[in-house]
Each structure stands twice: as C-alpha cells, then as structure tokens.
Amino acid sequence: MVAGVAAGVARHLSLPVGAVRIAFVVAALGGGAGLVLYIWLWALVPSWEQPPPTPAATGVASSIAAGGSAGTLPGPHGVASPAGVPGRVPPAPVSTAHPVPVPAPGRRSSTRIGDLVVGGMLLAGGLTVLGSQIGWQVSLGATLPLFVVLGGAALVYTQLDEVQGTRWALSGPSGRGAALRVGLGLLLVLGGVLLAVIGSTDVAYAGRVLAAVAAMLGGVLLVLAPWGIRFWRDLGLERDARARESERADIAAHLHDSVLQTLALIQRSSDDPAMVTRLARTQERELRSWLYGGRTRTADGADRKASRLHERVDEVAEDVEDLHGVAIDVVVVGDRDLDERGEALIAALREAMVNAVRHAGAPVMVYVEALPDAVEAFVRDRGPGFEVGEVPADRHGVRESIIGRMRRYGGTAAVRSVRGEGTEVRLSMPDATGESREDRGDGRGDGRQDGTQEREVVR
Amino acid sequence: MSIRLVLVDDHAMVRSGVRTELGAAADIEVVGEAADVPSAIERVHALRPDVVLLDVHLPGGTVRPGGKEVLQRCAELISADPEQSPVRFLALSVSDAAEDVIAVIRSGARGYVTKTISGPDLAAAVRRVAEGDAVFSPRLAGFVLDAFGSGAGEVASVDDELDRLSAREREVMRLIARGYAYKEVARELFISIKTVETHVSAVLRKLQLSNRNELTRWAADRRLL
Incomplete structure (x- = not known):
C-alpha cells in the first residue's frame, strides 16, 4: 500500500492484490517479517517504469536487483498512504492499485516529496524539543534522535534516487548539489545515532562504543574500497568512450555535411569542369580551416566581416576564387588591424585578383606583407601579359579601381607586365604617418629589363 | 646520369600520379615506392636513392608527423659522406600546418612543396634538390x-x-x-x-x-x- 510493492508482487505472481496485501500485513504483525520483506523488495526490485538499465553501472540497487530477480515488476503505483513512513513516498498517488503500467511522472518528482518528508521530520524534531521545553510529556532522548535519523535517511534516499537518474553524474553544478545533500543526510543520520547513544548511556561508555563503531566502519570501508575504486574507474572509462564516440560522430557528421555533399555535387556536374574545380576548391578550403583550426570560417561566417589583414585577404581571395573558379595561392606575412586605408588596399587587391584570374588564369599568386610602417601586396600571374601603355583609356578596371583608389588613400600602385611571362600588380599602402616605401632604398622594384613595360603611377 | 628517386606516400593514387608526372622527365627514374614509415626507412636504406619524395603524414610510425621519423632514422644518410653521395629529401604534402613544415625542414628535408605543384615544377624541384640546393x-x-x-x-x-x-x-x-x-x-x-x-x-x-x-x-x- 505504501510503495506499490504489494501490487508489484501481485502482478508478478498473478495473484489478487488484496491477498498479497493481507499476507504482508499478517506477516508484519507476526514478528515483523512482512515489514522487513516489504522494505527489501522495495529497495531491490527495479520499478516498472524505471529506464532499462544501461550496460554499465546504473546504480547499486538496480545492479543487485538484476542479479536477484531480474524481473520487470510493476512500479510504485500503490495508493499513497501518508502514514509517516520515512523516505519512500510514491511519486504520484494513483487512485487505486492498478497493475497496468501507467507512464509515471518519473522519479524526479519524488525528490520534492522527499524534501517535504525531510522538512517534516526536522520540524517534528524541533517541535519535540519545543514540547519538552514547555513541559510536554515527551521522552526527548527517544524521539529526537528518531526524527533526526529518519529525516537524514529520507534526504539521502531521495538524493540517491535523483543521482541514479542522472547516472551518478556527480560532476557539474547539480551533481555537486546532490553530493552535498547526500553528505548532509549522512551527517544527520550519524548525528541522530550519536544522540541516541549518548542520550541513553554515560559519556565514557559512549566513547568506547563510538570507537568500536568507527573501527568497524573503517574495516567495512577497507573491504569495499577496491570495489568502489573499480566502480569509479569503470565509470571514467565509460565516460571517455562516450566522449570519443561523440567526437567521432561529430567528425562523421561534418564529413557528411561537407565532403560527401560536395562529392555528390561534383558527380552531378561532372561535365562542367569549371564547376567541378570551384566545388573542389571551396571544399578543400573549408576542410582545411576545419582541420587546422585557427580561423573558424564556416558557412555562417559569410556575413561576418573580418577586420584583420590576414583574414580579409583570405576572404577576398576566396570570393574571387568562387566567382571565377580559378585557384589563387595566397601567402600572407604578418598581420595587423585594418583601417579604412587598409580596406582600400583590400579593395584594390581584389580588383587585381579579378583581373588576373580573368585574363591570365591559374596560377595566380598573391603575396601580402604587413611591414612595420606599411602594407604591401603583390598579385602575380603567368598569363600572356599586355602592354601597359596600350590599355584603352576607357578601361576602368586598372585605372580607376586599382590605381585611382590607391592614390586617393595615399598609397601607390604599379602594374608591370612582360609579354609571354605574366603580369604583376604591386600595391603599397603606407601608414598614415609613414613615408612611402620607395624612400627606403631597398633596391627592389626598379629592375627595368628589356621588353618590360613598367609604370610607377603614383609616388 | 639520371636521378634515382624513391616515392614515399601512403596513398597509391598520389604515388601513381606523381610517377606519371615525373615520367615526362627523362632524367628522373623512380626506383622504389613506400607507403608507411618502416617500409620507407627500409627502402631508403636499401636503395640509397639520390632523392626521396617524402609525404609529411605517414602511418606506421611512433613520431608525429611520420615524415619526421623517416628523416630522423635516415639521418646518417643525409649527412655528407665522402664515400657516397648523400640522400636528399624533398617533402611533398597537402598539409598547411606550420608545425609540420618546420618539423620536416628541421629534421633535414631540403625543401617543401605542396601537392598542387605542377609536373614540370616538381621535376625541376627534384633536380634542384638532387644538386644539393634547397x-x-x-x-x-x-x-x-x-x-x-x-x-x-x-x-x-x-x-x-x-x-x-x-x-x-x-x-x-x-x-x-x-x-x-x-x-x-x-x-x-x-x-x-x-x-x-x-x-x-x-x-x-x-x-x-x-x-x-x-x-x-x-x-x-x-x-x-
């Protein structure tokens, strides 16, 4: 009637519930055997709606039960009897004992009810003390320890129930709270026992008893320790395995979302070489950034605007690659934050890249270096080259987007093209206070050769 | 005299691709292949090639990356020996990780090229390494x-x-x-x-x-x- 044990046994043995209950009551009256049996059954037999025990340790109770009576007995669906029996109160009082497995609200709710029991016990203890103070005829020595012990036990059991539900996950905020409460409950029980012992005997005797009890507890701990350690180690191993498993699942999911999808797309568009190149290149980039970490550029990174030089150059190069399906090799040395002058350089760089992939094709090489006082960028291709002087005046690509833009922000741009060898666009954007790089006299860039058309546009 | 080359890569596709691309170069002869660290060490010692094209990431070793272990265990072949010409290593990889690059270069590789390199460029790089350049x-x-x-x-x-x-x-x-x-x-x-x-x-x-x-x-x- 209390925890649905009778109903469970009745269902298991196919007997009427009433008969089982009567048998329990009779056995309980005749020496208390029924009561003991009842409590053991309640503690060891898994309840009906308890989740099926997972391979590894689910908790002490269920693993012992699995050895004994690995049955699926109906759970605590008995009628609630508020008779003050400690600890176990049915999670949800169902009107009558019903052997049909009703999806119970779960064990979690028992915690709250358990808390109520704990509170009630402690309150009762307090009232007893109060009553004895105002001359109520209560035997303080007998009742106070009882209430304290019962309250502590209730606290421990409800917590164990709770923890069991979360697979003994004693880490994390809720796990720590549970451990704290279990400890508190044990302390209460211990305190109650102490009260009982000290209250009924003299102090010297109590001391000896306590020493004996401590020795015994120590012995028990010693015996149980290996088992406990192994239990925890198994638990740790299992958790590691699960972590690895989920990592592998992550990788599999990622590969599926990215690589396999791309491979499928490539198969479908195998007659379009440009498309295939573009898909493969995009996928390669994505996989690289995923594998080698660093910058987390994923699909949602598209709207995010980077402000560092390195990221921006990569971003722009990827855009151009995607648009034209030509691979661009990017080498960036150093890094720095970008101001609006830097953005102007990036814009000009992009235009230079677009020109290179459009007129020359792969390979296009981009080199960007952040110097202490300037940013320099080079775009080189190995295309047919062109006569810089012969570019019609109405062609805005080079003249406006690259040279004009760089000049407006105080930078320089130069285009150098050799017929049959390729073209190189050089961009230099000095810092706002710095002077132009041409004054540094590092002997670079003035190597005018035969057949070379070079034009330094702005100085 | 042609350049004797050993190809070390765990992907058969890559090996055959490189073989084909180097086939155009008459002066380079692929004399052996290896797919993992132990067999690479064994092959290099047995064949004493002029150049080893070495993938950076190889299975079967105890040191990561695997290419580094091959270099370390072939160290006595890399150092100049007056009797015989040294074996030179050229790393060939898709890896972009800077630690891998520095690992193989500091273990004695004479250069590092990525697998996107064109056939003629790769042949030129092999020749350059064979001559002792970087x-x-x-x-x-x-x-x-x-x-x-x-x-x-x-x-x-x-x-x-x-x-x-x-x-x-x-x-x-x-x-x-x-x-x-x-x-x-x-x-x-x-x-x-x-x-x-x-x-x-x-x-x-x-x-x-x-x-x-x-x-x-x-x-x-x-x-x-």
Whole structure:
C-alpha cells in the first residue's frame, strides 16, 4: 500500500492484490517479517517504469536487483498512504492499485516529496524539543534522535534516487548539489545515532562504543574500497568512450555535411569542369580551416566581416576564387588591424585578383606583407601579359579601381607586365604617418629589363 | 646520369600520379615506392636513392608527423659522406600546418612543396634538390619571412647570425613568396642563379639550425600558413 510493492508482487505472481496485501500485513504483525520483506523488495526490485538499465553501472540497487530477480515488476503505483513512513513516498498517488503500467511522472518528482518528508521530520524534531521545553510529556532522548535519523535517511534516499537518474553524474553544478545533500543526510543520520547513544548511556561508555563503531566502519570501508575504486574507474572509462564516440560522430557528421555533399555535387556536374574545380576548391578550403583550426570560417561566417589583414585577404581571395573558379595561392606575412586605408588596399587587391584570374588564369599568386610602417601586396600571374601603355583609356578596371583608389588613400600602385611571362600588380599602402616605401632604398622594384613595360603611377 | 628517386606516400593514387608526372622527365627514374614509415626507412636504406619524395603524414610510425621519423632514422644518410653521395629529401604534402613544415625542414628535408605543384615544377624541384640546393615554394618562403620576423625593427635585437636573415636573403625570400622562379629572382636582383641558390641554401641552413625559440613557438601558435 505504501510503495506499490504489494501490487508489484501481485502482478508478478498473478495473484489478487488484496491477498498479497493481507499476507504482508499478517506477516508484519507476526514478528515483523512482512515489514522487513516489504522494505527489501522495495529497495531491490527495479520499478516498472524505471529506464532499462544501461550496460554499465546504473546504480547499486538496480545492479543487485538484476542479479536477484531480474524481473520487470510493476512500479510504485500503490495508493499513497501518508502514514509517516520515512523516505519512500510514491511519486504520484494513483487512485487505486492498478497493475497496468501507467507512464509515471518519473522519479524526479519524488525528490520534492522527499524534501517535504525531510522538512517534516526536522520540524517534528524541533517541535519535540519545543514540547519538552514547555513541559510536554515527551521522552526527548527517544524521539529526537528518531526524527533526526529518519529525516537524514529520507534526504539521502531521495538524493540517491535523483543521482541514479542522472547516472551518478556527480560532476557539474547539480551533481555537486546532490553530493552535498547526500553528505548532509549522512551527517544527520550519524548525528541522530550519536544522540541516541549518548542520550541513553554515560559519556565514557559512549566513547568506547563510538570507537568500536568507527573501527568497524573503517574495516567495512577497507573491504569495499577496491570495489568502489573499480566502480569509479569503470565509470571514467565509460565516460571517455562516450566522449570519443561523440567526437567521432561529430567528425562523421561534418564529413557528411561537407565532403560527401560536395562529392555528390561534383558527380552531378561532372561535365562542367569549371564547376567541378570551384566545388573542389571551396571544399578543400573549408576542410582545411576545419582541420587546422585557427580561423573558424564556416558557412555562417559569410556575413561576418573580418577586420584583420590576414583574414580579409583570405576572404577576398576566396570570393574571387568562387566567382571565377580559378585557384589563387595566397601567402600572407604578418598581420595587423585594418583601417579604412587598409580596406582600400583590400579593395584594390581584389580588383587585381579579378583581373588576373580573368585574363591570365591559374596560377595566380598573391603575396601580402604587413611591414612595420606599411602594407604591401603583390598579385602575380603567368598569363600572356599586355602592354601597359596600350590599355584603352576607357578601361576602368586598372585605372580607376586599382590605381585611382590607391592614390586617393595615399598609397601607390604599379602594374608591370612582360609579354609571354605574366603580369604583376604591386600595391603599397603606407601608414598614415609613414613615408612611402620607395624612400627606403631597398633596391627592389626598379629592375627595368628589356621588353618590360613598367609604370610607377603614383609616388 | 639520371636521378634515382624513391616515392614515399601512403596513398597509391598520389604515388601513381606523381610517377606519371615525373615520367615526362627523362632524367628522373623512380626506383622504389613506400607507403608507411618502416617500409620507407627500409627502402631508403636499401636503395640509397639520390632523392626521396617524402609525404609529411605517414602511418606506421611512433613520431608525429611520420615524415619526421623517416628523416630522423635516415639521418646518417643525409649527412655528407665522402664515400657516397648523400640522400636528399624533398617533402611533398597537402598539409598547411606550420608545425609540420618546420618539423620536416628541421629534421633535414631540403625543401617543401605542396601537392598542387605542377609536373614540370616538381621535376625541376627534384633536380634542384638532387644538386644539393634547397627548394622553397612561395608558401615556405612566406613562412620563413613570418617566422624570422619580417619587420626591420626586430632584426636589431637579435645578435646570433643564425637567428636573422640578411637583407639580401630577405629580398630573395620576398620574391620567391611573390611567385618568382629562381631565374626571375636572379634577373630581378641582378645576380646569378647560383647566387640565388646560395642565398636560399643559407636560409634553409638557418631554418634548420637556428635555435631561436620563437621559431617553434611561432609554428605552434600559428597553425595555419
């Protein structure tokens, strides 16, 4: 009637519930055997709606039960009897004992009810003390320890129930709270026992008893320790395995979302070489950034605007690659934050890249270096080259987007093209206070050769 | 005399692809292949090739990356031996991780090229390595510039000659990073190709021998080239 044990046994043995209950009551009256049996059954037999025990340790109770009576007995669906029996109160009082497995609200709710029991016990203890103070005829020595012990036990059991539900996950905020409460409950029980012992005997005797009890507890701990350690180690191993498993699942999911999808797309568009190149290149980039970490550029990174030089150059190069399906090799040395002058350089760089992939094709090489006082960028291709002087005046690509833009922000741009060898666009954007790089006299860039058309546009 | 080459890569597809591409070069002969660390060490010792094309990531070893272990266990073949010509290693990889690059170069590889390199370029790189020169791809040159600090201000604070690049070496590295071939670098700087090769070899030596600890830390911090 209390925890649905009778109903469970009745269902298991196919007997009427009433008969089982009567048998329990009779056995309980005749020496208390029924009561003991009842409590053991309640503690060891898994309840009906308890989740099926997972391979590894689910908790002490269920693993012992699995050895004994690995049955699926109906759970605590008995009628609630508020008779003050400690600890176990049915999670949800169902009107009558019903052997049909009703999806119970779960064990979690028992915690709250358990808390109520704990509170009630402690309150009762307090009232007893109060009553004895105002001359109520209560035997303080007998009742106070009882209430304290019962309250502590209730606290421990409800917590164990709770923890069991979360697979003994004693880490994390809720796990720590549970451990704290279990400890508190044990302390209460211990305190109650102490009260009982000290209250009924003299102090010297109590001391000896306590020493004996401590020795015994120590012995028990010693015996149980290996088992406990192994239990925890198994638990740790299992958790590691699960972590690895989920990592592998992550990788599999990622590969599926990215690589396999791309491979499928490539198969479908195998007659379009440009498309295939573009898909493969995009996928390669994505996989690289995923594998080698660093910058987390994923699909949602598209709207995010980077402000560092390195990221921006990569971003722009990827855009151009995607648009034209030509691979661009990017080498960036150093890094720095970008101001609006830097953005102007990036814009000009992009235009230079677009020109290179459009007129020359792969390979296009981009080199960007952040110097202490300037940013320099080079775009080189190995295309047919062109006569810089012969570019019609109405062609805005080079003249406006690259040279004009760089000049407006105080930078320089130069285009150098050799017929049959390729073209190189050089961009230099000095810092706002710095002077132009041409004054540094590092002997670079003035190597005018035969057949070379070079034009330094702005100085 | 043709260049005898051993191909080490765990992917058969890559090996056959490289074989095909190098097939166009009459002076390069692929004499052996290996797919993992132990067999690579065994093959290299048995065949004593002129050049080993070495993938950086190889299975079967105890050191990561696997290419580093092959280099370490073949160290006595790399060092100059008056009796026999040394075996030279050229790393070939898709890996972009700076730690991998620095690991194989510092273990004795004479160069590092990525698998996107074209067939003729790869053949040229093999020839260059066979002659004892270093092969720097634009990416590796950028890596060197970054690792040794491209800023002029940083150079003054370092006294050890191994720990910094000379102005000329820096110039050569910058041009290579910009995609210039060695002969274009030579023309650009009005120096001979031989001088360019000397500079590049000097940079490689610094990269291998410098105990500048920023180098390693830099590579670890900066996982992407």
